[in-house]
Amino acid sequence: MRGIVVRDSGVALEDGCEELLADEGVLVEVVYSDLNYKDALAVTGRPGVVRQKPLIAGIDLVGRVVESADERWTPGQWLVLNGAGLSETRHGGYAELARADADLAVPVPDGLTPERAAALGTAGYTAALAVLRLVMDGVSPDSGPVLVTGATGGVGSVAVMLLAAAGFDVAALTGREDRFGDYLRDLGASSIVGRQALGEPGRPLQKALYAGVVDSVGGQVLANAIAQTQPHGVVTACGLAASPDLPATVMPFILRGVTLAGIDSVWAGVEDRADAWRVLARGVDLDQLDQMTDRVGLDGVIAAGEELLAGKRHGRTLVEI
């Protein structure tokens, strides 16, 4: 079995790593995975994701059940598993076989091929969790525009697409408008906001522009986005592509009733996972998804991870196992 293994001595594509797999969970033939920000950190040997070694990397897997002691899963069935400790404390999706958590895996939803489910991966599933949270907390297309930060990234691109498909007026914040302005408008953004507009320290309460925010970058951008959120608006925070800091004040919360909602895709419950995948199956434009998806094999993952961290990738990267 080939797989990308993170060891104390480094990260490499190895042959014969099946001995690492414990005899538990659902045995899956992994057919696809994908590349997320966390994957890029793990396969380039950076700290913060992998918490025990040796460990097979890859926070997502899409594959066919080979054998299962759990009667909810039958051989031949396609499943998708995102997060759930993969590439943190459990062996992940960058290998030809995996042992999947029977409780947190979900069937590949009707309307998506296994390949497209992997192309969406954690980034798409997290975008769907964020959009669901906005809607559950009362943000509707009539409430006002929704700001999506890190818009050319995986989470951002899918969030723009889902929100536009649901009828929202989407403002896409990006540091790469020159190259990707048209890409974002094609995904459904109605306006583009330059990253520098929210990049500097600002007043605690600013002009209230947005009914909702999908943020994947954190830091000063998130602080300013909160300060620009309308009364009773909702800001979902899922990422730290810019910074884990939040240099904000409580003013928007206590004077405007703004809600700051955290999104955790890794340990989301199985019902939320199934809901998010249903939203993706209904709301994603398949042609656009295909256009924004680049492909690499297992032997191309480490180089693609370096590129992602260097800001040289956009959209989604499918990994063909």
Ligand SMILES: NC(=O)c1ccc[n+]([C@@H]2O[C@H](COP(=O)([O-])OP(=O)(O)OC[C@H]3O[C@@H](n4cnc5c(N)ncnc54)[C@H](OP(=O)(O)O)[C@@H]3O)[C@@H](O)[C@H]2O)c1
């Ligand atoms: N909470 C969860 O469960 C969860 C799940 C998935 C992802 N995440 C997190 O969400 C974040 C995004 O993930 P992703 O897969 O979408 O990554 P990605 O594809 O690399 O996208 C990140 C985007 O952030 C923007 N960005 C990068 N550096 C920036 C900086 N210094 N300042 C401002 N913006 C910057 C870029 O967009 P522009 O060039 O368009 O500005 C980039 O495309 C990561 O921190 C990831 O760990 C969390």
